[in-house]
């Protein structure tokens with residue numbers, strides 16, 4: 478399979494490194510100075526997007542016109558999702574999107590789903606989320622923390638509202654507090670804490686490097702090749718982990 482890397486920064490280079498070890502050829506690379514994808518669509522089968530949120534719609538349009546499937550790992554473009562979904566559906570291409578492509582994180586999500594379901598019936602337990610990333614991260618809270626918050630609020634009925642700014646006083650019981658720290662060179666750390674006066678249970682995922690994201694993105698690119706529709710990493714993994 479031939480892939481194009483849209484975004485050739487930290488993630489693009491990590492994906493290229495791992496592609497070398499698999500039967501995947503990187504045949505096109507785009508960055509902010511060379512971003513006209515329409516000129517090179519004959520060169521690849523699937524585009525893997527780890528770039529910036531601003532040009533996502535334009536890049537999806539260019540790939541869709543050429544009937545090229547995509548994997549999008551770029552974060553911070555939720556406001557454009559409606560536009561992207563209609564382009565993908567109108568042009569019958571395939572897209573896998575995820576705020577976190579790490580296989581470990583996606584299994585971590587499954588663990589959170591299971592725990593949240595159990596704690597839903599025990600009002601004695603409060604729940605909160607903490608995340609830490611390197612000082613250069615553009616978005617806050619992280620896309621992964623927002624996904625975790627969504628998972629929790631869908632399963633713990635007493636948590637109805639996301640609080641992701643520093644509280645100015647007592648927080649309301651229905652608020653789910655998600656706190657973010659930006660410091661140093663931390664690749665990505667996420668914790669979900671279920672806390673009561675009796676005990677505290679903490680689930681933590683620590684990314685040690687970017688290789689887990691790259692592995693998942695390549696797995697998704699191979700999986701989506703030849704498919705049509707909008708998918709998440711959960712769909713990809715449910716084929717691998719029934």
Ligand SMILES: NC(=O)c1ccc[n+]([C@@H]2O[C@H](COP(=O)([O-])OP(=O)(O)OC[C@H]3O[C@@H](n4cnc5c(N)ncnc54)[C@H](OP(=O)(O)O)[C@@H]3O)[C@@H](O)[C@H]2O)c1
Nearest residue numbers: 484485486487488508509512527528550551552576577578
């Ligand atoms: N979903 C996940 O699992 C996951 C994991 C890690 C990161 N991410 C996300 O992936 C994105 C990239 O992360 P990164 O760490 O690789 O960032 P990075 O090191 O800053 O690299 C960004 C790359 O995107 C390029 N770019 C910027 N504007 C572009 C445009 N208009 N057209 C084409 N390329 C463009 C940059 O080009 P220049 O070099 O010319 O500036 C650079 O090559 C971020 O949104 C990040 O949050 C997602």
